Amino acid sequence: MRIAVTGATGHLGGHVIDSLIVRGVAPADIVAVVRNEAKAANLAERGITIAVASYEDQAALANALEGVDRLVLVSGSEVGQRLAQHTNIIAAAKQAGVTFIAYTSLLNLDTSKLGLVPEHQGTEALLAESGIDHAVLRNGWYWENYASAIDSGKAAGKFFGAAGDAKVSGAARKDYADAAAAVITSDGHTGKVYELAGAPALTYPGIAAEVAKVIDQDVVYVDQSVEDYQATLESFGLPADIAAMVAGMEPPIAEGALYSESTDLEELIGRPSTSLSEALSA
């Protein structure tokens, strides 16, 4: 069985490939779909099949997926472009005769008010319309997203945010990757929607405490208004539009967009999810 992985030169895609190999998939049966062949040199050295295609090029994608049975569709990273890109990937998969797709979507998609929702909703709808058997992996936040808190913790002993007493059910990228590998290498997942959330969930002060553990220094959570938080992010060097996007996520996060009591992740990977301190230490 040949399994393709999109975004294979990215963080999550790389972990998916590692997990497929641990699960006994032969490297040559893994097709790494990449846009930059040079970046995939280490994958090629490990015997993984490399297929070059950008998400803008449907014909190249169809070539890349020729002979592929199952596809892990790691969602694209170019926010705003993704629905068009995913449309190309799903159409190419159909053309190539791919029989099953596992798509990395967003936690709590049915209720979340995060601005990321429409592209994921659109993609889930495309999958339903495609007629290709599929499963949806609604990933929660990566703990690695809080890596920058290490810098602000070291510099000022502070972790900034604007989400009050929100709780985040995060997990490490390798946990979500392991779940994707579990789904793509076994049967019985067609039509399933997995809400993938780590446990235990952490409040923002809890995140500060975990960061403190990692850097062995006191770190306190500073709860700001969305506007002040945006200004803080800009003062750390984030471009204004990115700072606005990140700060704008805080109100939905405060409403629980990143919190879930689902045990799907732990059940799929057969172990507890990774703690924040372990993820940040790695």
Ligand SMILES: NC(=O)c1ccc[n+]([C@@H]2O[C@H](COP(=O)([O-])OP(=O)(O)OC[C@H]3O[C@@H](n4cnc5c(N)ncnc54)[C@H](OP(=O)(O)O)[C@@H]3O)[C@@H](O)[C@H]2O)c1
């Ligand atoms: N749950 C979360 O907390 C969270 C956070 C951030 C993102 N995400 C989502 O999860 C996905 C995977 O996360 P990640 O950390 O692995 O992201 P990442 O490291 O940025 O990887 C993104 C991958 O997508 C590839 N890619 C982007 N645009 C492409 C295009 N037009 N054509 C072909 N390939 C393209 C990149 O190729 P290059 O290597 O050539 O750049 C890279 O391999 C992201 O893309 C995003 O949808 C989730």
